[in-house]
Amino acid sequence: MIATQIRTEKVQQSRVDSVDWNNLPFGKIFSDHMFLSDYKDGEWTNDRIVPFGHFTIHPASMVLHYGQAIFEGMKASKLNDGTPVLLSPIEHAKRINASARRMMMAEFPEERFVEAVSQLVALDKDWIPPAEGSALYLRPYMYATDEFIGVRPSETYTFCIFTAPVGPYYAKPVRLLVEQHYVRAVPGGTGEAKAAGNYAASLRPAFEAQQKGFDQVVWMGGPNMTQIQEVGTMNIFFVIDGEVITPATDGAILKGITRKNFITILRDQGYKVTERVIEIDEIVEAYDAGKLQEMFGAGTAAVVSHVAELQYQDKLMTLPAVEDRKVGPMLKKYIDGLRSGAVEDKFGWLVKL
Numbered sequence: 413m414i415a416t417q418i419r420t421e422k423v424q425q426s427r428v429d430s431v432d433w434n435n436l437p438f439g440k441i442f443s444d445h446m447f448l449s450d451y452k453d454g455e456w457t458n459d460r461i462v463p464f465g466h467f468t469i470h471p472a473s474m475v476l477h478y479g480q481a482i483f484e485g486m487k488a489s490k491l492n493d494g495t496p497v498l499l500s501p502i503e504h505a506k507r508i509n510a511s512a513r514r515m516m517m518a519e520f521p522e523e524r525f526v527e528a529v530s531q532l533v534a535l536d537k538d539w540i541p542p543a544e545g546s547a548l549y550l551r552p553y554m555y556a557t558d559e560f561i562g563v564r565p566s567e568t569y570t571f572c573i574f575t576a577p578v579g580p581y582y583a584k585p586v587r588l589l590v591e592q593h594y595v596r597a598v599p600g601g602t603g604e605a606k607a608a609g610n611y612a613a614s615l616r617p618a619f620e621a622q623q624k625g626f627d628q629v630v631w632m633g634g635p636n637m638t639q640i641q642e643v644g645t646m647n648i649f650f651v652i653d654g655e656v657i658t659p660a661t662d663g664a665i666l667k668g669i670t671r672k673n674f675i676t677i678l679r680d681q682g683y684k685v686t687e688r689v690i691e692i693d694e695i696v697e698a699y700d701a702g703k704l705q706e707m708f709g710a711g712t713a714a715v716v717s718h719v720a721e722l723q724y725q726d727k728l729m730t731l732p733a734v735e736d737r738k739v740g741p742m743l744k745k746y747i748d749g750l751r752s753g754a755v756e757d758k759f760g761w762l763v764k765l
C-alpha cells in the first residue's frame with residue numbers, strides 16, 4: 413500500500429522499447445528512473461524519483477577518499493498474472509541499516525526504504541523482464557558526501573536506488589579454490605556489512621584464482637585459516653549424508669537473505685540444517701568417505717551456484733553431477749517459482765505492488 417506519493421519527475425520518453433529482452437547483459441542496462449534522498453542536519457530530506465542520470469561529485473567528497481559506501485542487491489519480478497513483486501524487501505532495508513551502523517553512516521528508515529523501492533519499481537514495472545528466472549535487479553546504495561579532507565564520519569550522505577533488468581542467470585557449475593593466504597573478513601571486521609571496500613579487497617584474490625584456472629575463491633577464517641566462510645559473493649552450503657550444513661554467521665560472514673530463506677525452506681521440508689563452524693578437513697573427510705553430496709553458493713544474483721570442483725592445497729575434489737543433486741536444484745526452483753507465482757508464498761516473503 414502506498415503511504416505518500418514520492419515527488420516524481422518522469423522521463424519524457426521511456427527507453428524501454430529499445431531493450432532486447434532476449435539479450436540482457438548483467439548490470440549494463442539501466443531503467444528510466446532512480447530514487448534519491450539527501451541526508452543533512454541529522455535527517456533524510458528531499459525524497460524524489462527522477463530520470464536516471466549522472467551525478468556531479470565534489471573532488472573532496474569523503475566517499476572518494478575514505479570509502480564510506482554501502483549497498484544492497486535485491487530483485488523485483490512479475491507473477492504470472494503480471495503483478496510486480498519484491499522478495500524480502502524489509503530484510504534488505506534492515507541489512508543496509510546494519511551496514512550503516514558499522515560504517516558510521518546514517519540509517520534510512522526501513523518503511524521508507526520499502527516505500528521508495530515499491531514506488532520506483534511500480535513506476536518502471538515495464539522494465540521487469542518477462543522470462544522466469546529473469547528479474548529487475550535493484551541497487552540501493554549510500555555514500556558519504558561531505559566535502560572534507562580528514563578521517564571522521566561524514567555528516568551528509570546521498571541514498572540512491574536504481575534498477576537494471578537482468579536475464580535468467582544460467583550459472584554453470586563453478587571450480588573453486590580454497591584461499592588460505594588472503595582473507596575476506598575476520599570477526600570484528602567489516603565482513604558482515606555490505607561495504608564497498610570489502611568488494612575492492614576481494615578483487616586481487618579472485619584475479620589470482622582465475623589466473624590459476626578457477627572461477628572463484630572459498631574464503632577462509634579462524635586462527636589457522638581452516639574454517640570455511642563464504643564463496644565469492646555468496647554464502648555457502650554443503651549437503652553431507654543428507655544433512656545440510658552452512659557456516660554460522662560469526663561477525664565475518666555476510667548475513668545473506670537467500671541463506672536465511674533457504675534455511676527456512678529446508679527446515680519446513682524436514683531437512684536437518686545445521687549452522688556451525690565448518691572445518692575444511694571435515695569436508696575432505698566427507699568427500700573421501702563418499703558422503704559429500706552437494707556444495708553450492710547462495711545469493712540474490714544466481715540464487716544457487718553449484719560447485720563442480722573444489723581445490724584444497726593439492727587435493728582436487730570433484731562433486732556429483734548437478735543432475736544427481738536434490739537440495740540445490742530444489743531451492744533454485746523454489747525461489748524462481750516464488751518470484752513467478754508458481755510456488756505459494758507460505759512464509760509471506762513477497763510484497764505485491
Ligand SMILES: Cc1ncc(COP(=O)(O)O)c(C=O)c1O
Nearest residue numbers: 645646647666668669670711712
Ligand atoms: C559477500 C556476500 N556474501 C553473501 C551474499 C548473498 O547475500 P544475499 O542472499 O542477501 O544476496 C552476498 C550478496 O549480497 C555477498 O556480497
